[in-house]
Amino acid sequence: MLPYAWILLAALVLPFLPLTLRRTLCVLAPALSFYTVATLSTQSGVNVSFLGYDLTLLRVDALSRIFGLVFAGAATAANLYGWHRTRIAEQAAALIYAGGGMAVVFAGDLFTMLVAWEVMAVSSALLVFLGGTPGATAAAQRYLLVHLVAGGLLLLGIGGHVAANGGLAFDAIPLNGWPGWALLAALCLNAAVPPVHGWLPDAYPRASIASSVFLSTFTTKAAVYCLVRGFAGAEILIAIGAVMALYGVIFATMEDDMRRLLSYHIVSQVGYMVCGVGVGTELALNGTVAHAVCHILYKALLFMAVGAVIYRTGKQSLAELGGLYKKMPLTLGLYLVGALSISGAPLFNGFVSKSLVVSGAAEAHHTLPVFLLTLASVGTFLSVGLKLPYFAWGNAKPAEQSVQSEGPTDLTEAPPQMLAAMGVLALACVGIGIVPSVLYSLLPWPPVDYHPYSSYHVFEMLLVMFLCAVAFWQTRHQLAPHLGITRDLDQLYRIPAAWLAGGLSPRLDRSADILARQIDGFRTSVLGWVRDPLTRGGADKPAFEENRHRPPVSDVLVGILSILVILALSLFVFS
């Protein structure tokens, strides 16, 4: 049985169930997938033949298994957290997204990986769209277009790779020609490598609070999985990852929107993983995988905690928050577990995974990347460990007054199911931090001969964090949040694109209008002919309702692009 089939089947039957059953199924299906992955033996697989190609729908080895376990576990916790959701579309899209993510990591060939990837892209775009605000709709369109470009690059790379090598197997991909570079570019886009990272902090904060948890889990980590599988040891990734790690924390330090701040930290933390892939030694690759697992756990926990604050207060800018420690102390405690984990504090999971990557880079004598990664860990503690909790839960005056006077009067602790989901993830973060051998035994290149709790390493982190806290206290007035957006590199292509769209929009609208009229006229005459073959529907032909049948321009564009992608796919793979 395919482990992700439980999740996809649940998404299919979801629309036919009452609300309570839907909620229960959303939690049970990924839990069942977790159990299935845990009981799968390595080297097992499922193969099918399709148009003369052997496709591997399931390849179980240590690498795919650990990603499958953490994906299924995170999806279970995220669905428990999102128990309050009522919309079928949101629940189903989240399940399909999780199922697509698992299908990517268990795919044994490039075609299956591509199909699963596109399922993931469309369902995640839907999750952003279902945020329900005008900003969410626009961000979802940008997100979808970016991922269609990434899908096109992926398709191009796979086509070229198959033409050059004659096989679809998803293993190490050589960087000796354009197909390899196209695949690497597609994966870098999905991993949110600057300067093409803008889609991530643009889209993730606009989804609903539960959807943000899902979004933080799958796309970038699936890209990391593919990089480990296909591009281990590609040296260009060392520099890319180190720059990413620092770039993310600099923008997070500037950011005042809680979920945008955490989104920039996804960019930063994925930078550690990309750097580890580039180093390519067993220690660094084990570190990359371990850090991906730990990152999924603590990042989901952090998004859950700030989501609980948004759920209760309706505000997500630090400028509008403050003094919540009396009202939401449990959420604060659970948030701090995630914050200490991401900061790499001893006894938390980030300590045992981040140091694997940094030590891997140090042992390979990559001095500058090690310097940048260490500096990035300072910035991580500064913004996630100190700035965010200080301005959201601490700093009682005057922000507390603003929340308590303008916000809901019955401001209370997060709902029990949210606390339960956060509690499970917090336990996992602390458990791995205290007993790292649990994680190390699952890593793909055993044995892991690394002992994080050396006196040197513990003192190093304690000193970094303590002196960082002193520096924060001295500069806290400089770090005080202000309402406003921060421009990022995505403005470089969003402003010209908006200008171009402004010029093309009227013409595209007219074209779409003409196309819609033609389609509707054709449909009406066909229906009329079927209903009344003698008069061919001419007698009672309904009047054309202009706005009823006119699709938005974006839908037309997306439809055309999708058709092009499918056509190109057919040409490349099956010609």
Add this chain to the structure above:
Amino acid sequence: MPHWVTVLGAILVVAAAIFGRNPHPHVMWESIPAYGAVFGYAGARALVYLAKTVLAPRLRGPASEKEA
């Protein structure tokens, strides 16, 4: 800054200098006693300066996306 923080910091730095030496340094600064203190303090101050003094005034946009 409370006095106990200064005392705690001093104890931590001295303890790290004595017990926190890396026996097998791979990069040059790992052989410096208590180098984590320099990273933590100077790194944080540099990041705040870069983010809030250098970049934020140049990159700060309008109050909302709608106004942009």
